[in-house]
Amino acid sequence: MSLHQFAETHEVFNQVPSLDGANLYRLDLPLQEWSRRFGAGWAEQRLDTYGALAGGPLMAAGFLANEHKPQFKTHDRYGNRIDLVEFHPAYHELMRTAVEHGLPSLPWTESRAGAHVARAGLTYLHSQAEAASGCPLTMTFAAVPALKLQPDIAEHWLPKILATEYDPRNVPMTQKAGVTIGMAMTEKQGGTDVRANTTRAYPVGAGGPGQAYELVGHKWFCSAPMCDAFLTLAQTDKGLSCFLLPRHRPDGTRNQFYVQRLKNKLGNWANASSEVEYRGALAWMIGEEGRGVPTIIEMVAMTRFDCMVGSSSLMRQSLTQAAHHCAYRQVGGKVLAEQPLMQNVLADLALESEAALALCMRMGRALENPHDEQEAKFARLVTAIGKYWICKRAPEMVAEASECLGGAGYVEETILPRLYREAPVNSIWEGSGNVQCLDVLRALSKEPGVLDALFHELGDGHGDARLAAHIRQLKNDFSDTADIQYRARQLTEDVAVALQAKLLLEAGNATVSDAFIASRLQGRGRVYGTLPRGVDVAALLARSTPHLS
Structure with a gap:
């Protein structure tokens, strides 16, 4: 008897058929019913389309984006400080698909009944494929009400925040059709207690809402450091205030925003959470001075x-x-x-x-x-x-x-x-x-x-x-x-x-x-x-x- 007869040791059986490519919306009767119940029946085709994407190409991209975590590059090959986070192409596929389908923008661009419900349904489907990419998508979406408190800044930024175009390049926002927004609030010594923040903001000129400041300090958690701008908190003479801090200055040069390291987290691997420092970073005050938390x-x-x-x-x-x-x-x-x-x-x-x-x-x-x-x-x-x-x-x-x-x-x-x-x-x-x-x-x-x-x-x-x-x-x-x-x-x-x-x-x-x-x-x-x-x-x-x- 030859040994090759024993090369196959067993028969594979009693296995479950693959769910690859399943339409996650069509599988989910409760999602269909609750979306309609709260006014998003008009978005059924959108949800169905996204359900197919989430269960198919986005699900595959989610596995790849987690297998290939973001990599932090401090310097280029010539020795210049660049502070870049490089992502696997699958991550950009997830982001691009979500942005193009309006996940960060839908309720702000379509003021019809059920828009928030429809957008929640799209997010619900997207996060089943890959949840970590939801961090920058959420913050871009959520930044809109805060920015609207400062109309002069909002006029400049909102058209690109609400655009359905994804551009991951590290270039000034003036060169982009669409941008993403991050957030940096907590510091080492305070965490949730943001009133203990020590980051200081110094007015460049007169100061006050909508005016330019330079920020000096650190943030223990900055989510999605490759976003184009960040809502952040810093102390002024009147107390904790809110600022919009872009990655580039108006003249196109890089802002004094430095990534210290990426967080090594339990999960959320595809998202690059980071620690950052502001070394005179240029930012603009949003809302009333001293009222940063509200x-x-x-x-x-x-x-x-x-x-x-x-x-x-x-x-x-x-x-x-x-x-x-x-x-x-x-x-x-x-x-x-x-x-x-x-x-x-x-x-x-x-x-x-x-x-x-x-x-x-x-x-x-x-x-x-x-x-x-x-x-x-x-x-x-x-x-x-x-x-x-x-x-x-x-x-x-x-x-x-x-x-x-x-x-x-x-x-x-x-x-x-x-x-x-x-x-x-x-x-x-x-x-x-x-x-x-x-x-x-x-x-x-x-x-x-x-x-x-x-x-x-x-x-x-x-x-x-x-x-x-x-x-x-x-x-x-x-x-x-x-x-x-x-x-x-x-x-x-x-x-x-x-x-x-x-x-x-x-x-x-x-x-x-x-x-x-x-x-x-x-x-x-x-x-x-x-x-x-x-x-x-x-x-x-x-x-x-x-x-x-």
Whole structure:
């Protein structure tokens, strides 16, 4: 007997078919329904087109952009300091596709109802393919409200910020059709406490809003250092102020903006986060002097919203991967998705994913009505609530979805390890969990009418006695101000699940809303897969993965 007879040691079988090239929008019935529900039905073709891109070429680009991390180049071959970050072409493909489809600009260029919801849907699809590229896209999008506070600067920059052309070249903005915007707020000694910042701003001339300053100091975190300009904070004689700092001076020379190093992060690998120094960097004041935090909050509110959307996106992609695997993989001669305990787990994950999406889309609608007092107060509060709750739920959900694949879910060839590394960043960025919960209390105690707006939104329980009882308890809890900071996380969680339950009830799918309320308001489960008896898990799974039903 010759040895070549043993070259093939086994037959490959019981494997899952590839999802490569799947249209992520067509796979996602909840996304289709919630987009329409909150006014983005007109964008269905756009979402469908982007769903095909996200599940196809962008998904492939995401793997490449993470395999080939950004590289920092301090000097050119002649010894000149250049401070360049070089990216793999796949990263530029991700950025170019997103910019050309309006992810950083859509709500600002199309003032129709549902524009914020449509843009959230596009972002939700994009981040499933590659989330780290979302950082510069988000900041470019979110910079617009802050810049509008300084009309003379906005007139100069906004046409190129809102252009649907991506140009990664390191040249002055005057030579570009489109630009991107970054942000640099935190410093070593303060972190979240930006009022402890030591960076100083010195007026070049008269000083004041719209005027030029030179900045001296450092930033411990500067996201996306290859952007064309950055919103940043520095101290003046009147206190912390907001500035727009471009990478190039008006004469075309490089600004005194120096990258110290790139951050070696847990995840978010395709994005080049950095430490930077300003050595007399030229910048222009945005908004009122000494009011830098309220000015840049105009940007932060939008980036926090995108943290919600981004975390929801990671949750959805992890659910898609888990449900797809379990629909085909057999254990003990039976498909996993037909086994009762696995059905419990997958249905629970599906509930979590849809509830997160629903709250995001409701927030999108609120952002479209800033002049409506009720909607403005709702957005002010729920930006912090949603940012806290959804971003906290994402890592746990991605971990559970990974476990559905067994050992395969721990291997880089699947996307799940990347999703898991990515999941914590949204909870940390733009204010950690405690910051969000304290912001909830701040809004409720210092801004008149916010608590009333919350309970107006929640209503009386929408005919569900369980939700009604939960709302009554919430009112009691907020009326008791003793040790309220100590209880801030519990209060924020209770509001978040109440809002999600209310949205699901209003949508009219009793299978979804009843399962959510029974498990989140009444259930005692501490991990996923503890849904109570009587839940229609088959219907929940068919809804979350209709292509598999």
